[in-house]
Amino acid sequence: MRTANLCWGQRYIWLRVHQLPPRHQHETHIVLTLDVPAGVTPAHCRAMLTHLARRHETLRTTYHLDAGEPGTGPVQRVHPPGALGVREVTVERDGTPAPAEVVDELSTRPFDLAGEWPLRAAVITAGGVAKRVVMVLNHLAVDVWTLGELKRELRTQGAALAARRPATVMPVRHQPSDLARHETSADATVVAARSIAYWQEEVAALPADPYATRRRSILTKDEPPARHASLTSPALLGATRRIAARYGVWPSLVHLAAHTALTAAYTGLESVSHLSFVSNRESHPYPDVLTCMFSPTLVRVDCSGDPAFGDLLGRVAAAFARAKEHSYLPYDEVVELVSREGSRRGREVLLGAEVNFIKQRSKDYGGRRTALTWHPVPEAWAHAGSEAYLRVDEWRDAVAVSLQAASPVMDAAAVEAFLRGHEALILACDADPEGGPRLGDVARLAALPTPTALAAHAPTGPSTLTAHAPAGPLPAWDGRDGEEAARALSAAVRLVNGLPRLDLSDSYTLAGGRALRIPRVLAELRERGWEGLTLRQLAGPVPLGVLAGRLVPTRPLAERHRPSDLTRLGVKP
Numbered sequence: 001m002r003t004a005n006l007c008w009g010q011r012y013i014w015l016r017v018h019q020l021p022p023r024h025q026h027e028t029h030i031v032l033t034l035d036v037p038a039g040v041t042p043a044h045c046r047a048m049l050t051h052l053a054r055r056h057e058t059l060r061t062t063y064h065l066d067a068g069e070p071g072t073g074p075v076q077r078v079h080p081p082g083a084l085g086v087r088e089v090t091v092e093r094d095g096t097p098a099p100a101e102v103v104d105e106l107s108t109r110p111f112d113l114a115g116e117w118p119l120r121a122a123v124i125t126a127g128g129v130a131k132r133v134v135m136v137l138n139h140l141a142v143d144v145w146t147l148g149e150l151k152r153e154l155r156t157q158g159a160a161l162a163a164r165r166p167a168t169v170m171p172v173r174h175q176p177s178d179l180a181r182h183e184t185s186a187d188a189t190v191v192a193a194r195s196i197a198y199w200q201e202e203v204a205a206l207p208a209d210p211y212a213t214r215r216r217s218i219l220t221k222d223e224p225p226a227r228h229a230s231l232t233s234p235a236l237l238g239a240t241r242r243i244a245a246r247y248g249v250w251p252s253l254v255h256l257a258a259h260t261a262l263t264a265a266y267t268g269l270e271s272v273s274h275l276s277f278v279s280n281r282e283s284h285p286y287p288d289v290l291t292c293m294f295s296p297t298l299v300r301v302d303c304s305g306d307p308a309f310g311d312l313l314g315r316v317a318a319a320f321a322r323a324k325e326h327s328y329l330p331y332d333e334v335v336e337l338v339s340r341e342g343s344r345r346g347r348e349v350l351l352g353a354e355v356n357f358i359k360q361r362s363k364d365y366g367g368r369r370t371a372l373t374w375h376p377v378p379e380a381w382a383h384a385g386s387e388a389y390l391r392v393d394e395w396r397d398a399v400a401v402s403l404q405a406a407s408p409v410m411d412a413a414a415v416e417a418f419l420r421g422h423e424a425l426i427l428a429c430d431a432d433p434e435g436g437p438r439l440g441d442v443a444r445l446a447a448l449p450t451p452t453a454l455a456a457h458a459p460t461g462p463s464t465l466t467a468h469a470p471a472g473p474l475p476a477w478d479g480r481d482g483e484e485a486a487r488a489l490s491a492a493v494r495l496v497n498g499l500p501r502l503d504l505s506d507s508y509t510l511a512g513g514r515a516l517r518i519p520r521v522l523a524e525l526r527e528r529g530w531e532g533l534t535l536r537q538l539a540g541p542v543p544l545g546v547l548a549g550r551l552v553p554t555r556p557l558a559e560r561h562r563p564s565d566l567t568r569l570g571v572k573p
Contacts, residue, residue, distance in 0.1 A: 002078045003067065004180035008192075009280055009293030011516060012331040013139045014063070014074060016384065017113075018519040019535045024380030025110040030137045031103070032147060034154055036123075036130040037162035045123045045130050046086045048157045052150065053119060054081040057175040058141045058291045063113040065520040071498025073516045078177060079117070087122040091131075099124045103134050111138045118142075139292060144358060145281060146290045176291040182284060183330075191283070191328055198326035199334055202298050203341050203349065206273055210352045211387060211409040213268050213451060219407055226382035227412055228375040228404045231419040232365055236399035239430035246433070247310060249317045252357035255392045255401070256299070257309065257316040258425045259355060262418055264303040265442040273300040273352040276320065283328035296354060297327035309429045309436030332515040335539050339509040342541030347473050349541075353388035365398035372419060378404045385536045413449045421446020475546050485530065486548040492524040493544065504545035508538045515539050529555035 006014055017028055036045060053059040060079045066072045089102045097105075099122070106120045118138030124131050133154070142150070153169055160167035182188055209215065244251040256276060263272045275296035281287040301319045303312065342349045381389065381404050388409065393400040401422050405415050424445055429436030437445055486504055493513050494502055502511040513521070518538045525531065532552045 001080065002177055003075050004078075004177040005184065006063070006074050006076055006516070007176055007180050007291055007293070008183055008328065008330045009143070009295055010063075010076070010140050010291065012295040013292055014519075015332065015335065015515065015535065015539075017140070018522075019384045020380050021383065022110045024383060026108040027380040028139045029107055029111070030139055030142060030147065031107050032135040032137065032151065034133045034135075034151060034158075036133060037158045039162040039164075040130055040158050042088050042123045042125055042128075042130045044158075044161050045133050046084070048154060048161070049086055049119075049121050049133070049135075050082075050084045051157070052153065053084050053117070055153075055169075055172050056150075056290045057177065058146070058289075059084075059119045060117050061141060061176065062115065062117065063140055065114070065523060066496070066517070070495050073514065074519070076176065076180070078175070084117070084119065084121065087120075089122050089124050090128075091124065091126045099134075103136075106134070106136045113138070113140070141291060143279065143292045143294045145279060146292070149290055172290075174286045174289045176289055179284065179286045179289045179291065182286060188284070192330060192333070195326040195329035196333055196337060198323075199298060199329075199337055200341075202273070202300050202323075203338055203351075205271070205300065206349060206351065207269065208342075208345060208347050208349050210263075210267055210269060210273065210350060214266060214409055214414075216408050223407050223411075224377040224382075226378050226404060226406050227410065227415050228378040228381075228402070229372060229415050229419060230375065230400055230402035231370060231372050231423060232367070232398050232400045233370040233423050234365060234368060234398040235370065236401070236423055236426060237394065237397065239426050240394075240399060243313070243426065243429055247313050247317075249313060251394065252392070253317050253320060254313065254426060255357060255390075255399075255422070256320065256355055257313040258422050259353070259390050259418075260301050260303065260316055261309065261312055261425060261439055261442045262421050262446055262448070263353065264439060265446065266414070266418070266448055270302070270304040271300060272303055273298060275299075275351055275354045276323065277354070277356045278324055278327040280328045295327065295329075295331045297323045298351060299323045303439060306438050306440045308434075308438050309425065311435060312439065335515040336509045339507055339515075339539055339541050342474075343507050343510055347541075350387060353390055354386055356389070356391045357394070358391065359394045361396060363393070363395045365395055365400070367398070370423060372416065382406060411449075417446050417448045421448065474542055476543070482545075482549045482551070485551040485553075486545055488525060488528050488530050489533075489544055489548045489551060492521050492528065496520045496524055502544070504548065505543050507541045507543055508547075509541075511544060513538070525551070526554070529553055 013028065017025055057078045060081065061076050062079065064075050064077060067075050087102055089099045090096065091099060102122055106122060111118060118141035120136040122134045124134065156169055157167045240251045240254045243254050256274065260272050260274065276299045277294050278297050280293050280295065299319050301316050307315065338349055338351065387406050389404040391402040401419055403415055403418055410418070421442070425437065425442060428445060490502060490504060493499065493508065493511065496517050497513050499512050509515070518535045521538065522533065522535065525533070530551045531554055532550045533547055537547055537550070
């Protein structure tokens with residue numbers, strides 16, 4: 001068994017997963033379904049999947065809060081090859097769970113990161129004949145590129161088994177542990193330092209709250225915490241590609257420019273920032289490693305001067321190119337940087353919407369008209385604390401634009417206006433070879449709702465610690481209340497981070513706490529009989545003394561302390 005640090009590309013997902021309560025962690029799982037070629041048996045399927053895990057260490061790796069010593073960070077452990085447990089499920093009604101039930105159970109149960117390999121699988125049969133293989137994967141182990149390689153390899157093996165001939169697959173040159181070792185090198189340290197300097201410059205130029213002019217501090221009684229809708233448009237596919245060809249950019253940047261224009265029109269900002277996801281596979285010597293490598297990078301676009309859409313697209317392309325040069329770094333260090341910036345300003349700093357573009361070459365829409373669809377409330381996403389998330393999927397015959405937005409910054413009318421405006425803006429630019437609509441025309445073209453009497457900032461105090469609290473001034477700590485909770489928090493932070501002492505008037509980061517170790521801090525607090533804090537709260541700029549006031553005991557006093565602690569407190573064990 002080999003142990004290594006988390007790779008840089010795994011750190012964003014590590015933090016994301018631990019932001020969610022267990023009942024919502026399944027929303028980060030990835031589900032793949034592959035058809036089984038005729039002549040390939042269930043036993044063949046099990047052998048193929050076991051062989052896949054034997055070749056690729058990422059499929060037999062577990063993830064641990066630390067290396068077993070105080071002051072150490074999370075690690076990944078590669079287990080020796082072994083047989084992969086594969087469920088066999090039949091479509092026949094024979095009293096056993098149906099395929100849908102089994103797949104639902106496999107895909108909604110949280111992964112035991114430290115005790116379970118990051119791959120679950122089932123073979124669906126009919127009359128004893130294998131029809132489909134379903135794989136449920138932990139996102140820490142894979143990204144989009146990795147999924148493509150796994151599917152390609154399984155299809156190659158399946159075709160070879162069906163034809164009764166040997167399969168020819170490329171040798172595995174590097175494993176995630178090789179990449180993790182490189183990321184501790186001097187060369188990687190220099191790359192990370194340059195990238196952190198870029199982030200520091202960009203974050204310093206951000207407004208504390210990009211949605212300040214639109215944010216509502218009070219929601220109606222029945223309003224959900226967030227909304228999720230998608231717009232599927234066949235017309236967007238060709239229009240986006242023609243615009244991209246006209247201006248010499250990638251189609252993904254056309255969508256990023258559209259969302260930038262809509263955000264600028266909606267918020268009134270002259271500089272709009274997004275977190276755009278980048279694969280980072282070309283940033284180091286190990287681009288062929290199968291593991292999770294992507295992370296968000298900050299793209300800040302100047303929207304001043306009422307530019308035409310074509311001009312704005314050029315600005316977006318330039319900003320994205322600069323951001324991509326500085327996207328390869330440990331994302332936990334970005335979290336710490338933003339926390340320090342919040343402490344400097346005395347209020348939380350929000351980075352803006354997340355934007356993701358994914359090609360789905362195997363997916364078809366099959367329709368001719370644009371369709372708007374509302375989805376269930378994205379409770380897990382809302383719990384993570386983001387303001388907005390735009391995902392653009394390019395299918396073979398359409399483009400699906402999906403928007404999740406926190407209710408304090410967008411109501412239902414705004415979400416629909418953003419989606420319909422996204423299509424309208426791109427189609428208008430496609431029809432106008434002179435540059436397309438100007439930024440000043442976007443609000444009318446998209447029918448964006450006009451601002452109402454919205455509060456720019458909610459009241460200060462405990463509300464600033466909620467999932468979607470605005471970036472108001474930080475509450476102060478007076479050092480008088482919650483002494484026992486404060487001692488427990490101080491002890492947990494010091495133990496996990498190897499700190500001899502800390503000041504409770506500092507934030508977790510200013511006190512010397514590392515973002516990647518926050519899950520271990522929360523686990524230590526649970527062991528001591530306390531709960532009530534989230535990863536996002538500890539990663540923010542709020543003083544530790546204030547955060548201690550949110551802790552609630554889960555056990556009686558005598559059960560929350562070790563005997564030596566109780567003696568020191570003057571309590572008989």
